[in-house]
Amino acid sequence: MTQFRKVLAIQAGQPTSDGAGVRLTRVFGGPGVELFDPFLMLDEFGSDKPDDYIAGFPAHPHRGFETVTYMIEGRMRHEDHLGNVGLLQGGGVQWMTAARGIIHSEMPEQEEGVMRGFQLWLNLPGKTKLEPASYQDIQPENVPRLTTQAGVDVTVMAGQFDDGQVQQAGAVQRPDTEPFYFDLHIPAGASISPRIPDGHRVLLYVYEGSAELAGHPQAIDTSRLARLSEQGEVQLHSASGAKVLLIAGKPLGEPIVQYGPFVMNTREEIEQALRDFRDDKLTA
Known part of the structure; x- marks a missing residue:
């Protein structure tokens, strides 16, 4: 008998603002983030009102983790202390490994229209938190996409998509956390059954429509995040159509100590990050 992953919890995000006042929904993050290991936060932003996004995210620091920005609509410009400049646009992905430290900005490259997308924070293991920072700007044409035999459109941002019939490597592969990041339309x-290794944390975020998960009696509605057990298969179906982010990764099982844009393993390391930032040594 097929064993399906169980739904451990379903939750709605909370409205908030970040940067210089960008309105967004924090799908998860903050207290209790250990339950999402190796992920730290998922933000959804989406508005056709310039006042909700126009102030952007002026220069700010990060240390100890990775940020993954997936743009659905709109244009955002990235600049950082390493000299990287990138234009993130609909269908593109920005994968930034802050590691020891990076100071960057993300500012709208538009004054009107829709700005919509997601930012995911992915933890780094303690052994690599102080390695040099790096940045990947992946344009839409370089993000793999496929259509399954059942007609499901899949964007493969990270990991390896495999449903037993078609396989596709993602734009990014990462060690330690071994993340999978798919956008499923x-x-x-239609139904879809992507193969995810046992032991991986699996999160499903329905951002449009409604989806049903095999083994769970109730549908997962729009703007709801489902956290699944770490064993068994994942089989998604939608009676009326849905757009779903599937996010999965290997838990690190390490202490998580966070202070704003710094995520380390101990309080002492956080205090060192604050000193380094104050003394202009965060990125040294």
């Missing part, structure tokens, strides 16, 4: 009446 499921037409009405």
Whole structure:
């Protein structure tokens, strides 16, 4: 008998603002983040009102983790202390490994229209938290996409997509946390069963429509995040059509100590990050 992953919890995000006042929904993050290991935060932003996003995210620091920005609509410009400049646009992905430290800005490259996307924070193991920072700007044409035999459109941002019939490597592969990051567009009446290794944390975020998960009696509605057990298969179906982010990764099982944009393993390391930032040594 097929064993399906169980739904451990379903939750809604909370409205908040970040940067210089950008309005967004914090899907998860903050107290209790250990339950999402190796992930630290997921933000959803989306508005056609310039006042909600125009102030952007002026220069700010990070240390100890990775940020993954997936843009659905709109244009955002990235600049950092390493000299990187990148234009993030619809269908593109920015993968930034802050590691020891990076200071960057993300500012709208538009004054009107829709700005929509997601930012995911992925933890780094203690052994690599102080390695040099790096940055990848992956344009839409370089992000792998496929359509399954059932008609599901899949964007493969990270990891390896495999449903037993078609396989596709993602734009990014990462060690230690071994993340999978897919955007699934499921037409009405279709199903999909991506293979995810046992032991991986699996999160499903329905950002449009409604989806059903095999073994769970209730549908997962729009703007709901489902956290699944670490064993078994994942089989998604949508009676009416849905767009779903599937996020999975290997838990690190390390202490998580966070202070704003710094995520380390101990309080002492956080205090050192604060001193380094104050003394202009964060990125040294």
